[in-house]
Amino acid sequence: MNLSHIIDIANDSGGTLYLMVVLLTLALTVIIERSRHLSSMLGNGERLIQVLRIKNEGERKKGVAAFVESSPKLPHLHLLDVAAGVAPEAQRDRDYMDGLLEEAVMHEVPRLDRSLWVLDTIITLAPLLGLFGTILGMFNAFSVLGDGQSAAMEITGGIAEALLATASGLVVAMVGLIFFNSLNTRIRRVVHQMETLKVMILNRPEAAQRLHLVQA
DSSP states (O other): OOOHHHHHHHHHHTTTTHHHHHHHHHHHHHHHHHHHHHHHHHHHHHHHHHHHHSHHHHHHHHHHHHHHHHHHHHHTTHHHHHHHHSSHHHTTTTTHHHHHHHHHHHHHHHHHHTHHHHHHHHHHHHHHHHHHHHHHHHHHHHTTGOOOHHHHHHHHHHHHHHHHHHHHHHHHHHHHHHHHHHHHHHHHHHHHHHHHHHHHHHOHHHHTTTTTOOOO
């Protein structure tokens, strides 16, 4: 199967195979960008939690200050900002602090699954486009019915080529689905890290009272 034959098949599918290439490229772009971003976020979040577990206050201050400088957009730091902005007497009210920190977590969650709607759309759209391309290809295959003895062989070959559109759509959808579930798992892990951080702050009100010194 040479390049010209592949182009002929793509043309017979009504151009849907070209769209498959576009969808696959777009899906891979989202997958690579989100995977790198979430992996970095998970690693930094885990290191931040380990830093906050350090009992020595001086070392803990240096560790948090390093995170504020190197990863200012880390969503976990939003919880520290909230805790640091509350008056010391209000920090002793666990219910009040719990509400503020939960609000901070909810505010950050929509930013974590950014662009995943694109991947979700591709997973649904690719098989439908593949089916559409197969239908168009079969129309072309059956258009040779009046050619006599060679019609049967041409129809069989045309149907086989038309089914490539459906196969391509399924491949794109399967690749997208695997990474979509993987990315959602990473997002849940990031949210779990922020929930863990929230509980750590609630259980250590005396440390939360000194966070403004850490971030000053």
